[in-house]
Structure formats: C-alpha cells, structure tokens
Amino acid sequence: MATCGTILNELVQTGEILDLGPDESSGGRPASRYQFNADYASLIGLIIRTERGIHSITHARANLNGEILEQHTREYEVINVQTIEQLLDDLLGRYHNVQAVGIGIPGVAHNGQIGICDVAELAGQPLVHILQQRYEGLQMIIQNDMNLTVYGLYHEQNYEEDSNFAVLTFSENHYAGAGFIIGGRLLSGNSFFSGEVSYLPFGISREEQLRQLGTPQGIHTLVVHTIVSIIAIINPAALVITGGAIAPSMLGQIEQDCRQQIPSEHMPQLLIQQDTRHEYLTGLITMTLESLTYHVQLIERN
Template identity: 25%
Template structure:
C-alpha cells in the first residue's frame, strides 16, 4: 500500500500529504535499518510503496544527508541497481546511564555502529552536570535523540523511586533534559533496557528466539530487592501503571514480600527463591529465555547447574525455558537502550 496515494481513511478522515510522506519515510528508514542497506526495488517490495515514491523520497533523504549511496549491485542481465544506506554520521543516538556517581554512555548511528563510548565522573542528582555533558556531545556529534536508563518506575519523562510503602520520590530528569536539548528524549527502566539488550544479543544463540517474537525475562537480584525486565512478543511489558516487573513486592510468607525475604536469605534459600520465581514467571509468560543477574553475593556464587537442579523441581522438561546467568549488564543495558531509542525516533518520524 502506497501511503502517498491515499487521501482518506474510512472515507471520512483526510490524511495530510505531509503526514503520509513522513510515514513513508519512516517505513524506508525501517527497511534500511533492518537490512543495513537496500535498493529501491527492495524497499518498494518490502513496504508496498511505489517505486516512483521510493525514488522521490530517497532523493530527498540523500539531499539532506540522511541517506548515502553505496556501490551499484552486480548486474543480473539488466541495469545495475543503486544501493542505499543510512548516513553513519547523521542522526546519531546518545544513550547513557548513571551508576554510582558515574555516567556510562555510548553514541551510535541508527545501524547501532558505535561512534564513541566511555564513562565520566558525575554526581547522580546533579542534573546540570548531565545536561552540560549532553550539550557538549550534541556540539560534537549530530545527535537526534537521547535515551536514558533509570532505576525506577518510568512514566513518560518522569520516574519514581520507592522510599517505602506508599512513599515515592519523583525525578523529572527527562523533562528537564528535553527542554534544554530540544531533541527527543526517552526514559526507560534499567531492567527493561537490559532485557531488551539480551533480546538483541541472544537471537543468534538460541534458535527458537527472534526479535519480533521473543519472550525473555531478565531477573535482577540486589542484596535487598528483586526486579525484572519482561519482553513478550518482542515488546517490553510496562503494565497499566508502569509497575510490571516489580517482583520484590510479591507477597511471600509470614506477611512478608520477596524483598524482605531476600535480605536474610542463605545461599540455599536464595537458590530456592530463584527457582520458585522462575517457575511462577514460566507459568504466566512461558519465556524462551530467563536471564539471572545482579549484585547479590549469593547470585555471584551460583552456577547454571545448581539453578537448573532446583528449577526442575517445579517445571517439567517440556515447559523448561533456557536459563542463563548475566554476563555484562552494562553492555546489554546500553545495547538495549540504543535500540529502543532508535526505534522510538523512527516511529515518531
């Protein structure tokens, strides 16, 4: 379907040509990102946009410097087709997270090629340091969007951190940064970003996982709390009030929740807790992969053999998900955040 040739939807609502043009451009971006490069014919076939429209839009994107030409394809008997790709110097993505007073960041193009990465010292609550850092990077690179990973419940440009039952601290970092930088800014919960990073990284390792149909859970154990990032059919599960994955608030036994139980768990109790949590999530979501990670000392001393041994008490072989121990959370954190930020940018073109 060629959106540029549609004037009406449901014979009632007129669709503005400029909006349709931007929608078609978004589709072209998606093809170039998914394929890394494509010819006009490949783009037209995949998007159902006419060749004439594809040619026109590619010429405009090329003039703006958003798209560049690659070498001509090999001839198959006819005219050699021109191949196009995203300009690696334009429309870059800046993603970062703040951890223990340190900014860990990455600048990537829309094809996820890293242009720069590193870390700098910063005070987590000093928004001016963060904004000055981003303004500096925006001056050095053509940054089109910013993705920020935060430890809390994200609601648009704000996030909430629990300070006790019914006590919440509200941080408006995202709103302040967007106002200063004047480019799109997204916030995402840290565990959701890590889970999505595993989706991107693990699709080649497990044959039954693909990005669009992936069902993955990342469970993070600190010494005093448990949370999870949940991916169902390739999409992050945020929940009605954005509280999905807050496993630590699950009621457990003796009137206590899981967070309270975890604080005083021995090694054996911790393994048992993991096994039960995995079995509960498996019954509800039936994920392809469960990744276990975190800073909890008991978790650091575990191996897959002991986890599988306990999990098999509750899950039959036919229902058993793949289980993995987290390797490098920061890597998956920024990788997932980069993909989510790029996707948000393209979807809002």
C-alpha cells in the first residue's frame, strides 16, 4: 500500500492522474479516488490527400483517450516537406503538450521513408527522419492511408481479435488500393507494399487499367477480379469497398459475380461505404496513441 501510495502521489504531482478525493464511506475508512487525466498530453494527426487535383492536409488534435479536440482542413497548391514543417510549427506553437505526431499519406511508407506516393513532392523523402531531427522528443509515425482506414474500420466494428478483414478502395482517376487485417493484426508486408492491388495480374497494362477504371463495365470487372483474388488469398470475414468510384447500387451485381467464382461458404460479408474519412482518422489517432506505449508485445505461440 505504501508503494502504491507513493506512485499515485508522484502521478498526481506530474498531473498524469487527478485526485478526486475520498469516496463515500461505507462504514470503514473511505477509499481514495483517482482518475486518468486524458488532457495531460495530446497528439496530432495529419492526413495528406490529393483528390481531383486538389491537395489538402487535415489536422486533428486528440487527447490521450483518443477523443478529437480539434479538426481542420487546409488546401495547398503544393505539399512538400516544407509545407508539413510549417504546419507543424504552427500547431506545436499553439499546443505545448503534444507528445506524438501521426501522418497518413496516399502512398507507401517503410521505416519512415516514403516510397511510391500520389503526392509527387513527397515521394522518396525520409520524412520521419527529417521531422525527428527538427522536433526532438516527439514520437513520429507515418503510415499508408489504406492501412489506417482498415485499422479504423476494424476497431470500430469490434471484430474478433483473430479475424481476417479487408478494405478495398476505388477512387476516381486513381489506382485501386487495399488494406488487410490478418489474425487481428495489420498486414504491412516485408517492404510495406502490401495492399498495392493495382499490381495484380489483370492481363492489361496499367494505362489500360486506369482507363477501364473510368468506365462502369471496366470498374465492375476490376472490382470483381480484385475481390476474388483477396478472398482466395486471405479468406476475410468481411470486406468493405470504399471510394468515390463505387456506388452502393453496384453491390448486388458485384456479389453475384463473385459468387460465380467463390463457393458460397467462403464468401465474406461484402459492404460498400463510400465515405471513410472518419474511420481513416480513427485509425490514425489509434495508431499514434499506440506509438506512445511500450514497443513490447506478448505473443502466445500455439
């Protein structure tokens, strides 16, 4: 009890927990009540987008419970490393208790280095290394937009921890992307290339693939081909199709054509959800919060 009391007093002094005073007495000595202080520190999430030629960054500030305290979107002519630094300078100047920054990008990120990216000025940039040198003491993560979206959707749906889950997105004038949860864990791949489903062997050039994505019949064919491939490889319990190029009215025919190639007992639940901005942000905030915890996991081996 003395040890616990000492630790609690230290946490109260630092402000990490709040002393709520004694509880109501039930006959004996009243218990002391404490509460985790979610506002002791905060984190910032940046979502970088490029849609229909418009570049934007959505920034959000959240507390340690993952609750969004502020959210705003700005449009830019160009987004590069300097753009991100200027935005963070502004945000960190306003909020002095930020402990972590998470960044979502429309591209591939590996060990803090951006690879293929829809924002050309960011491709090939070691963004995390640059930002960590500029902002010492801040935890920095960067992650692919599809991985964050699937992470957010998965957590909000409360699937079984060992479930397989997939998200597939078809946006206008962009190649398809996907994100996967395998056995309850996000699948990134050996070189963080997992989910780049536009590289599936469709039997056509990438230029022709992009052209077909602009026609109703072409996109239907590519969607079915991609879904069948995903089912055969990871056998998900559910698959969510997202993106502005997909309409809810397409679901029935997509499912029917998939069932012609996949036995019914192996078909996942198929859903169409065009707007996943909330789930994307949820995934980013959740993953950024997790970056503040110890990088140690206990894995039970069968």
